[in-house]
Amino acid sequence: MFSLSKSVSRLKSLSKNRKSGDDVSGDPPLKKKAKKAKKSPKQDVGSIDPKTGLAKRGVVMISDFPIGFYEKQMSEYFSQFGKVLRIRISKNKKTGKRRNYGFVEFEFEEVAKIAAQTMDNYLMFDHIVKCKFISSDELKEKPNLLKRWNKEFVTSTQIHKSLHNKNKSIEREFKLTRNRLKKVHEMESKLKESGIEYKCQVIDLPDITSLRNARKVTQKET
Structure with a gap:
């Protein structure tokens, strides 16, 4: 049965949500998870570095991404989950061509876990993107994953050429x-x-x- 009072209250709540900037149409699952990750995560004892007393950073290994989805694009895309600190895509030492895997570092470990879980097996331009969270123990074993992330890449061909000339x-x-x-x-x-x-x-x-x-x-x- 139609109720005028319920309809009026429903319209008032919708107009209130629009004024406050809330999305009344509902967020897609990816945006919901990104918003959840972007909030300041609650830090448990295991996610705090005992040496520095600061929150542990999180690293995600990404592979099988489409051509053109490189450092700049990754930084813009993964920023919806949280603050991105460093990105490094592996490159061929001889030619400088990008290999099809890289690493994205987030400010918080929990954000990296959510990003890896959300983006694993995500379809992007006919490519099924693979994402894997790398724990702090694995990072200690491989400390050079993000080494020279902001340095200009010099191929071995360029080095030999400069030595020859x-x-x-x-x-x-x-x-x-x-x-x-x-x-x-x-x-x-x-x-x-x-x-x-x-x-x-x-x-x-x-x-x-x-x-x-x-x-x-x-x-x-x-």
Whole structure:
């Protein structure tokens, strides 16, 4: 049976919720969990570091995430659960290409647990994201999980390239030139044994005689 008084009271409560900024339509499950995690969590004895007396930080390992969901995007996305302190995505040492796993550190351990539980097996752009909470005991065994998280990544290719292109000493230049000429002579001798008479022409190679003389001068000065 229709009740006018109940309808009026219902409308008043809805208008009051709208004025206070509450969502009257209801939050999705993910937003509810994120709001719950974002509140200051109650710290139990096990979540406090006995050495510092501060709350333990929580780390989540995330894998199988879609391309483009990297440090900046992760920071913005996981901030709905709580304060994100550090993010590091593993990269290939040779090419610098991101591998498909990384680590997200939260301010509180409880927040990390809720984030890992909520986002595990979460479908994102045809990728089923995997999340795993890493306990403080596991972090002690692997202290380098978040090492150099804010440093510019330098690949091994870039390191070798800079070493190759840097200014070389006369001694170093002499040894490199001598080794290159040695390889050329070895190749010529192998061709000669096969019945092929061919003289290799080396391009952009410093004069070995001038390098030898300069080397002698530097050795006398030292």
